[in-house]
Amino acid sequence: MCGICCSVNFSEEHFSKDLKEDLLYNLKQRGPSSSKQLLKSGVNYQCLFSGHVLHLRGILTPQPVEDERGNVFLWNGEVFNGIKVETKENDTQIMFDYLSSCKNESDILSVFSEVQGPWSFIYYQASTHYLWFGRDFFGRRSLLWHFNNLGKSFCLSSVGNQTSGVANQWQEVPASGIFRIDLKSSTAVSKCVVLKLYPWKYISRENVTKECVNSLTKISADLPKIVSVEANEAKLYLEEPIVPLNMKLPPASFEAHYTDISRVPATKETLQVCLTDSHMKEVVQQFIDVLSTAVKTRVLYLPRDESLTPNDALKTCDKRANVAILFSGGIDSMVIATLADRHIPVGEPIDLLNVAFMSKEKTVPTSFNQNKSKQKNHCEIPSEESSKNPAATVVDNPNKEFNVPDRITGRAGLKELQAINPSRIWNFVEINVSVEELQKLRRTRICQLIQPLDTVLDDSIGCAVWFASRGIGCVATQDEVKSYQSNAKVVLTGIGADEQLAGYSRHRARFQTHGLEGLNKEIEMELGRISSRNLGRDDRVIGDHGKEGRFPFLDENVVSFLNSLPIWEKVNLTLPRGIGDKLLLRLAAVELGLTCSALLPKRAMQFGSRIAKMEKNNEKASDKCGRLQVIS
Incomplete structure (x- = not known):
């Protein structure tokens, strides 16, 4: 950078x-x-x-x-x-x-x-x-x-x-x-x-x-x-460094099969049923391999203390992380974290950066998907009040106004990662931002970085990514809660997964009105505009901390692989949210040993962190944002 x-x-x-x-x-x-x-x-x-x-x-x-x-x-x-x-x-x-x-x-x-x-x-x-x-x-x-x-x-x-x-x-x-x-x-x-x-x-x-x-x-x-x-x-x-998007549509006989699958309940068993198909299982493994390679190249090109042996490194409790991940506990960041764990030396911590903005109501949010409670064999991320899972409690955090949805799923995701690799030090960095701090730093710093973009959505995401990548918060251990600042120079993000794998609600709306042909065109459009819509802004915001944002889902080989697949091998929007959207990624998550996070529906960063509508409730994402204008 x-x-x-x-x-x-x-x-x-x-x-x-x-x-x-x-x-x-x-x-x-x-x-x-x-x-x-x-x-x-x-x-x-x-x-x-x-x-x-x-x-x-x-x-x-x-x-x-x-x-x-x-x-x-x-x-x-x-x-x-x-x-x-x-x-x-x-x-x-x-x-x-x-x-x-x-x-x-x-x-x-x-x-x-x-x-x-x-x-x-x-x-x-x-x-x-x-x-x-x-x-x-x-x-x-x-x-x-x-x-x-x-x-x-x-x-x-x-x-x-x-x-x-x-x-x-x-x-x-x-x-x-x-x-x-x-x-x-x-x-x-x-x-x-x-x-x-x-x-x-x-x-x-x-x-x-x-x-x-x-x-x-x-x-x-x-x-x-x-x-x-x-x-x-x-x-x-x-x-061009990528192959064009495969716009092929399935034969009419396939449409019936595509619809029949939708009758399967939205549970982890549904994903496991998909994996019984040998071709699908092979495609999933190919996806894991190409994404794993993309993550590997992004976590290994870093100066490390090679004089430490793995045993020495394990004894070094205060060893700093070289890699951080923008982490909500959602499917994108969980898969990135799991693959990063494969390639980063075992004695090196990984920082999981989890940002939360003070909730106006200062109440603990209920489960983001109440409908799941009606499903059998579901894997719900519960609210703080009903949870018996220590991953979703806030015993160590007296600031309950920061117990936003991404904090709850983030803690649950931390438990999954600890189960996959208990030897790794996972620094779950809780980054809490008050209204006053948000307003001050937006005015004095962040607005210059987000510009020339200027919408309410740019404000919400730009501010959330700036505070998250700054990495100043606290980490809870078994004994104490201590202040922590991430000094990792590389920050991995999951951007690009939703655009390519139909993760947004607008993808489902387009599919319902224009079918698979319309969905293909929507995905093609998403990837075509990602440079002007997201990436320049995110690079300026992350780079302001002397850190480098890296995007494994936008690796040229990953994009080419996904572009080469027909749409039905990547998504199935006849299935409910949390299953059919980003289906290929969810199947990969199951193969990697992830559990609850494989079923989490898409929740945008601005809503999961609770920055959206924090100051005004009547704004639309596409409105020009007056808060981004420089006053002095």
Whole structure:
């Protein structure tokens, strides 16, 4: 994780050797290990590069990096696959070496087509005076742009800044491909900045030209008139890193079988019945294997004290966790935690970050799914009052106003993980946020990170993820409750599971009105918009703590595997909530030895943590949120 920035000026009167103080502060928050700036000048322009590094792998490599020919590179990413990076090598240097050896545009595109993993970058090519920049296919790393209306300057940055009373002018760089600017031809005289786009393309796809035109039109609509976006003259493309979604529909004879299964009760036995089918069981195992590999690559690329033997490590009670998980006890975070346990050294703790916002009513919530009590052989997560399960009690927590749904399921999930691996130290970090603390830190810090997104939903999720990833709370042991701060640099999240496996209620609504064909289109749309809807915001919010968010469900191989499956092997929305949605993931959970959590229905973070409607009850998720405006 890094904070990267390039400020470009075409007018001498605007030339500067420093970034604005607040922008520099925001960037430094993301990269606490190293900070460095570099100035490059041409005949008509000046570029100020600013790099701030969070060191995670290989030798610490300060950024920006420059070679003997004057090329400059800023990299905020992780190479997990595609291009070989040895354990002790730094991927920034590897990527720069590849780019420096490129002879033409096609070579540069080949490099970025190969890389698997999250990234955003800025690359100055001295010989051509080109500035290249962009984000990965899913937009897992933030990159913003800001253009001066007079065409005299523009800025690219991982995170923006705001001026009181001025409308936010930063926008997210679309994850539509890689952009190129010819700095030599963009001058203060012409007052025009021309962006050349090299879009993503799946090799066998038809109507690529039409898609590119649509993309250009959409990007241009949000930019000042002095900025134009054009297709590159050579009509070159980046190769998409995933296979297209399988839109195949089942034969009519299968529809009857699909409906018959719905008569089976919504219990764990239902899932076990599905696993008696040999083909389905094989698909589930393939899914576990590909997801496990994705988790493995995201928990092992970290500096660890290799001098400790497993026995020594077990004796080190105060050993710090290197990996944390945004943890609600729901199916997504439980599967991620279970797979992380396979690959993280046994003597190393894992931090489970569980956030709760003070409930207005200050009462203990009842079970989130009362209907389950009517089912036989159900596996209910009970309320605090009715529970005989210590995982769902708050004996160790006198602050009952924080006993929100995600806290209850989180404690139950902790018990499941402890049963799977009692040797592991699982730090269940209870992060409690009062209204006063939420309002203060949103105003002074979080609103700048969520921007340029601005809806009530962005506010709720952005604030919840910021407090959760900060990791300041308390941990209950058998003897005491003690204050705790997670220092793990890597934070795993389950984002991407709902989008691909029909986890949202809107998926069920679409299925009920338009069948499997409509459901396929909804899933395709969800994945297509995830860069602008979620990932840039989450990257800015998590990165503000000098930590890196990693998303196993959005690993290129995981997405390609899920995209290759027909819809009926992933979900069955004729089954009730908690079974048919994310069916494939639930079957994987059962195979991994999980119990109650395999049946938990989807509960959005803003509701599970109780941040939604905490301050206003009459808001809609899509409304613009006034609380995100900077006051001072």
